[in-house]
Amino acid sequence: xxxxxxxxxxxxxxxxxxxxxxxxxxxxxxxxxxxxxxxxxxxxxxxxxxxxxxxxxxxxxxxxxxxxxxxxxxxxxxxxxxxxxxxxxxxxxxxxxxxxxxxxxxxxxxxxxxxxxxxxxxxxxxxxxxxxxxxxxxxxxxxxxxxxxxxxxxxxxxxxxxxxxxxxxxxxxxxxxxxxxxxxxxxxxxxxxxxxxxxxxxxxxxxxxxxxxxxxxxxxxxxxxxxxxxxxxxxxxxxxxxxxxxxxxxxxxxxxxxxxxxxxxxxxxxxxxxxxxxxxxxxxxxxxxxxxxxxxxxxxxxxxxxxxxxxxxxxxxxxxxxxxxxxxxxxxxxxxxxxxxxxxxxxxxxxxxxxxxxxxxxxxxxxxxxxxxxxxxxxxxxxxxxxxxxxxxxxxxxxxxxxxxxxxxxxxxxxxxxxxxxxxxxxxxxxxxxxxxxxxxxxxxxxxxxxxxxxxxxxxxxxxxxxxxxxxxxxxxxxxxxxxxxxxxxxxxxxxxxxxxxxxxxxxxxxxxxxxxxxxxxxxxxxxxxxxxxxxxxxxxxxxxxxxxxxxxxxxxxxxxxxxxxxxxxxxxxxxxxxxxxxxxxxxxxxxxxxxxxxxxxxxxxxxxxxxxxxxxxxxxxxxxxxxxxxxxxxxxxxxxxxxxxxxxxxxxxxxxxxxxxxxxxxxxxxxxxxxxxxxxxxxxxxxxxxxxxxxxxxxxxxxxxxxxxxxxxxxxxxxxxxxxxxxxxxxxxxxxxxxxxxxxxxxxxxxxxxxxxxxxxxxxxxxxxxxxxxxxxxxxxxxx
Amino acid sequence: xxxxxxxxxxxxxxxxxxxxxxxxxxxxxxxxxxxxxxxxxxxxxxxxxxxxxxxxxxxxxxxxxxxxxxxxxxxxxxxxxxxxxxxxxxxxxxxxxxxxxxxxxxxxxxxxxxxxxxxxxxxxxxxxxxxxxxxxxxxxxxxxxxxxxxxxxxxxxxxxxxxxxxxxxxxxxxxxxxxxxxxxxxxxxxxxxxxxxx
Numbered sequence: 001x002x003x004x005x006x007x008x009x010x011x012x013x014x015x016x017x018x019x020x021x022x023x024x025x026x027x028x029x030x031x032x033x034x035x036x037x038x039x040x041x042x043x044x045x046x047x048x049x050x051x052x053x054x055x056x057x058x059x060x061x062x063x064x065x066x067x068x069x070x071x072x073x074x075x076x077x078x079x080x081x082x083x084x085x086x087x088x089x090x091x092x093x094x095x096x097x098x099x100x101x102x103x104x105x106x107x108x109x110x111x112x113x114x115x116x117x118x119x120x121x122x123x124x125x126x127x128x129x130x131x132x133x134x135x136x137x138x139x140x141x142x143x144x145x146x147x148x149x150x151x152x153x154x155x156x157x158x159x160x161x162x163x164x165x166x167x168x169x170x171x172x173x174x175x176x177x178x179x180x181x182x183x184x185x186x187x188x189x190x191x192x193x194x195x196x197x198x199x200x201x202x203x204x205x206x207x208x209x210x211x212x213x214x215x216x217x218x219x220x221x222x223x224x225x226x227x228x229x230x231x232x233x234x235x236x237x238x239x240x241x242x243x244x245x246x247x248x249x250x251x252x253x254x255x256x257x258x259x260x261x262x263x264x265x266x267x268x269x270x271x272x273x274x275x276x277x278x279x280x281x282x283x284x285x286x287x288x289x290x291x292x293x294x295x296x297x298x299x300x301x302x303x304x305x306x307x308x309x310x311x312x313x314x315x316x317x318x319x320x321x322x323x324x325x326x327x328x329x330x331x332x333x334x335x336x337x338x339x340x341x342x343x344x345x346x347x348x349x350x351x352x353x354x355x356x357x358x359x360x361x362x363x364x365x366x367x368x369x370x371x372x373x374x375x376x377x378x379x380x381x382x383x384x385x386x387x388x389x390x391x392x393x394x395x396x397x398x399x400x401x402x403x404x405x406x407x408x409x410x411x412x413x414x415x416x417x418x419x420x421x422x423x424x425x426x427x428x429x430x431x432x433x434x435x436x437x438x439x440x441x442x443x444x445x446x447x448x449x450x451x452x453x454x455x456x457x458x459x460x461x462x463x464x465x466x467x468x469x470x471x472x473x474x475x476x477x478x479x480x481x482x483x484x485x486x487x488x489x490x491x492x493x494x495x496x497x498x499x500x501x502x503x504x505x506x507x508x509x510x511x512x513x514x515x516x517x518x519x520x521x522x523x524x525x526x527x528x529x530x531x532x533x534x535x536x537x538x539x540x541x542x543x544x545x546x547x548x549x550x551x552x553x554x555x556x557x558x559x560x561x562x563x564x565x566x567x568x569x570x571x572x573x574x575x576x577x578x579x580x581x582x583x584x585x586x587x588x589x590x591x592x593x594x595x596x597x598x599x600x601x602x603x604x605x606x607x608x609x610x611x612x613x614x615x616x617x618x619x620x621x622x623x624x625x626x627x628x629x630x631x632x633x634x635x636x637x638x639x640x641x642x643x644x645x646x647x648x649x650x651x652x653x654x655x656x657x658x659x660x661x662x663x664x665x666x667x668x669x670x671x672x673x674x675x676x677x678x679x680x681x682x683x684x685x686x687x688x689x690x691x692x693x694x695x696x697x698x699x700x701x702x703x704x705x706x707x708x709x710x711x712x713x714x715x716x717x718x719x720x721x722x723x724x725x726x727x728x729x730x731x732x733x734x735x736x737x738x739x740x741x742x743x744x745x746x747x748x749x750x751x752x753x754x755x756x757x758x759x760x761x762x763x764x765x766x767x768x769x770x771x772x773x774x775x776x777x778x779x780x781x782x783x784x785x
Numbered sequence: 786x787x788x789x790x791x792x793x794x795x796x797x798x799x800x801x802x803x804x805x806x807x808x809x810x811x812x813x814x815x816x817x818x819x820x821x822x823x824x825x826x827x828x829x830x831x832x833x834x835x836x837x838x839x840x841x842x843x844x845x846x847x848x849x850x851x852x853x854x855x856x857x858x859x860x861x862x863x864x865x866x867x868x869x870x871x872x873x874x875x876x877x878x879x880x881x882x883x884x885x886x887x888x889x890x891x892x893x894x895x896x897x898x899x900x901x902x903x904x905x906x907x908x909x910x911x912x913x914x915x916x917x918x919x920x921x922x923x924x925x926x927x928x929x930x931x932x933x934x935x936x937x938x939x940x941x942x943x944x945x946x947x948x949x950x951x952x953x954x955x956x957x958x959x960x961x962x963x964x965x966x967x968x969x970x971x972x973x974x975x976x977x978x979x980x981x982x983x
Contacts, residue, residue, distance in 0.1 A: 557846050
């Protein structure tokens with residue numbers, strides 16, 4: 001008790017000795033508290049990843065992006081059960097599948113358990129119009145005879161055939177062959193009644209979630225449900241569970257990113273605290289420096305929520321990273337504080353320079369606001385709001401924290417800096433060497449500078465991806481990357497296109513590569529085709545005559561096939577089976593996964609199982625028919641990202657021009673504006689060159705990081721070029737900028753150590769960029785002045 | 786009320802008593818039981834037989850007849866070879882059914898087809914003396930005596946029961962003479978067996 005009291009007294013004493021104005025601090029803290037209460041209660045952090053894909057401009061791209069989020073393939077989870085013996089696994093697979101089917105999370109769960117043949121009455125009724133074998137001579141005496149001989153052989157089988165009861169109405173075995181042609185999953189290896197891998201080591205299941213593959217919160221729920229159910233079902237037995245699929249990947253990635261960024265940000269915070277403390281040896285600064293940043297984050301989150309109605313988790317994560325730079329504002333103030341003048345006056349003296357830096361940096365983020373990428377627009381607004389808030393609170397509220405007669409602590413390391421200030425040659429030397437080398441490397445390998453394949457950004461270990469490929473092969477499920485797109489005004493026209501394509505694939509030798517794909521018309525012929533087939537059906541007299549002749553030499557009773565003759569006659573009068581009707585049959589899951597209604601028309605997205613050369617497949621399909629198109633999700637997204645990168649580069653060029661104008665206005669001369677920009681340009685160029693030299697391919701995240709570098713560099717350049725107000729101020733500015741650069745570069749170097757490609761990219765770029773900006777602005781601005 | 790209750794308990798007790806007596810009395814009557822036969826078959830090893838199979842189907846004017854040989858290798862492998870000119874051979878082992886036509890081989894996993902698995906148990910588990918499997922798919926009933934017995938199998942599974950009413954296996958001592966399948970629509974498959982001594 002007394003120990004606690006003593007501790008409390010020490011803390012209170014320490015606070016009181018902080019020599020700051022408590023009323024302002026308390027007011028500020030309460031305002032922050034109030035805002036965070038609102039933010040935590042109102043803001044909904046969205047996590048589904050679709051927001052962070054660029055919006056497609058072309059209709060096909062939009063379909064594709066929708067497919068990525070909602071598509072069948074991305075809602076599919078592959079589940080494997082390992083260890084134990086196959087009988088035990090089969091048992092677990094059965095119980096597990098039942099549990100999953102009974103839960104509200106799945107649309108379907110399959111484990112290969114056969115269901116006894118259930119005859120779909122509607123499909124059986126329409127068999128003579130929709131079955132796949134439609135040879136014109138199907139009903140001739142010869143064909144009938146051949147079919148009957150085959151049926152007789154089937155009857156001789158030592159096992160009861162499930163089709164025996166259908167024989168009187170279907171001696172041709174039409175329904176039988178129709179079902180056979182549909183069953184692709186039939187070929188998945190099975191043991192003990194359930195799907196097993198071919199080596200017999202794993203029982204396999206397929207589960208389709210109701211939630212979209214990119215809806216990570218839902219996927220996370222599904223995943224933890226699967227895991228708890230599995231533990232319950234296997235109850236202590238040594239079985240092992242593997243779940244793979246787009247949903248799992250999303251959740252796993254998010255977890256990896258979450259965990260790693262959390263630990264990294266803790267390390268980074270400690271680093272900053274240590275750095276700030278060693279630079280000033282004044283503890284209250286740690287709290288004071290954090291206040292503008294905290295205000296910035298809160299204001300940014302609130303504005304985003306009000307404006308977009310939501311806040312994305314990625315916006316928040318990146319936003320925090322980008323806004324970390326607002327720590328520089330208080331640092332500028334801390335370094336420029338002097339005994340002789342009031343805090344407010346010191347602030348006023350640096351404000352002009354700081355303001356220009358803030359404005360120009362804002363332009364960089366304004367660029368983001370104009371892009372076709374809703375995630376980045378959010379990020380733009382977030383950082384813009386944050387920057388302005390941090391700048392304004394630093395300018396107007398921060399000085400209020402200090403009492404009128406404030407005795408500022410002396411910035412540490414000034415003597416070291418003054419010695420460095422004498423050295424002017426080495427920064428120039430280092431910078432120019434780096435610049436020359438990197439420029440050369442850029443010129444040599446400009447073509448490979450960019451990497452737009454977002455798959456390379458995946459933080460997942462290779463082993464997981466390999467496991468996914470293996471499961472996919474076992475379960476015969478297509479990689480969701482290669483697709484064929486057929487568009488049409490209605491399902492009927494899509495079916496007709498699909499029929500024409502099938503015809504082409506059958507006859508054209510070049511079409512061989514695609515012969516094994518499943519087209520929608522393989523399940524349901526178009527109504528047009530069904531009408532043609534109706535016309536080819538023989539009339540009752542003809543058929544009876546053919547049958548009589550065909551029966552010769554077989555032991556079948558002539559009267560046995562009356563139902564057959566009757567049903568062929570009825571088939572001639574049916575109106576064709578439409579897409580809508582077919583959705584009420586067993587064909588529903590197959591048809592629905594293929595043909596769907598888009599916003600303006602109908603489309604079919606057909607996964608290409610083939611592992612053939614994608615370029616020749618693309619060529620073939622794109623030339624096959626104007627309605628047919630080949631889509632490669634991966635390259636399609638890459639090109640989207642590429643387009644987007646082009647767009648953002650153009651905007652940046654435009655933004656730079658704006659910055660130049662702003663600087664011209666702010667500094668009062670075009671020459672001064674150029675002189676401010678040139679070191680930054682040199683720094684950025686060198687940064688890009690060094691990245692390139694280190695073997696890094698640049699992606700969008702490097703680009704966004706470079707924008708951050710641009711803003712930071714602008715700040716440095718402006719401060720370095722600032723006209724000295726008082727004696728010795730150069731040294732103070734150098735101190736401020738050195739603390740800023742060290743803390744920023746340090747934090748981002750920590751990020752660069754991350755195993756997550758995105759964090760690594762950002763960390764590396766900003767760390768190098770800040771170092772180069774510091775060097776360049778220091779070296780060049782000294783030179784020029 | 787009270788009377789009725791005690792009456793019920795009396796009947797229950799009597800029933801229980803009878804049940805405990807029942808197997809003993811059967812065993813005393815004759816030692817020719819299903820358990821005994823199955824136990825003997827369990828240790829009979831590999832067996833060969835010639836068969837003639839006749840199918841009487843409603844669809845056909847005349848029955849189909851097939852001949853060939855059957856080989857049973859314990860515990861559950863059965864090979865059914867048709868006599869020439871046919872070159873068809875069925876091999877069933879475990880959950881696998883392999884159909885040979887000449888050199889051509891086609892494998893079917895029976896566990897995808899529960900009624901087939903049940904059906905195959907009707908001869909495989911009888912030949913192998915696997916009473917547990919037999920009981921899991923059928924309700925077996927043995928009648929007659931050592932010199933002439935009939936084992937009736939009624940399918941328990943609804944999938945198989947939809948197709949097959951019952952299976953009758955006839956024999957003398959430990960030899961099976963006739964295997965008869967009666968389908969729900971009245972069709973019949975009758976197989977006569979003649980052992981080949983090796």
